[in-house]
């Protein structure tokens with residue numbers, strides 16, 4: 001492999017957008033590592049010796065990327081460099097410093113809004129990384145930038161996706177500034193647990209084959225509030241409520257462990273930003289771990305509904 005290209009590949013791991021994404025996006029303060037999942041309350045319940053288990057990408061000797069579960073420090077888990085410390089505190093004071101109440105519209109809105117900020121930051125970082133990789137390949141002569149190529153098209157697609165996420169986020173900014181919390185609608189499911197197992201914060205598109213013509217965005221937040229109760233909250237704009245309910249129909253129309261199973265699959269299929277209680281992870285067999293990793297990898301680029309009892313995460 002070309003050495004210059006290889007260096008660019010490894011450098012790309014540290015390439016990310018770095019700016020404060022607070023409403024209006026005109027803040028010039030340096031962004032901190034903001035948590036997309038509450039560090040204080042949620043990670044207090046989930047962590048062991050200040051660590052959780054999460055997905056991590058590594059590169060093999062042959063430079064092939066592999067994904068695995070690894071121990072991650074709670075101060076790093078779920079973070080993104082997309083908010084300055086002032087805006088992080090100011091915007092999320094109500095969810096970080098007060099008990100969660102499922103009837104509080106503002107808290108529900110803020111939870112979803114934070115996932116959208118993380119999602120926008122991830123899509124911006126990805127489009128920068130892909131475009132830089134494409135330009136590097138042009139520079140070393142592997143791609144002719146004057147000719148249409150798969151790499152060039154993919155880069156354009158990533159930038160377009162990032163722009164769409166930006167538009168989506170801008171509408172949420174407007175709703176937040178106007179305190180129009182009803183702009184988002186929520187499906188809240190209560191899960192009873194023996195002990196907390198998992199937390200997740202994710203914005204995703206429901207691009208499963210059944211909804212190809214009309215893809216909508218869903219915001220998923222899963223977090224324990226104590227040892228016995230974990231909430232799974234799916235939020236969407238009022239306009240996309242019908243599509244979201246269609247996507248969630250198995251969840252809505254099932255109960256207890258069957259519903260928890262459907263929520264588990266939704267996490268594996270749609271999120272890379274989820275963190276597991278290390279004590280719970282210890283109970284997993286190697287087979288279960290591998291099945292979950294395979295399902296995660298299989299659904300990275302296209303959604304797929306598949307069944308296996310080992311996908312259960314609660």
Ligand SMILES: [Zn+2]
Nearest residue numbers: 020027084087
């Ligand atoms: Zn700021």
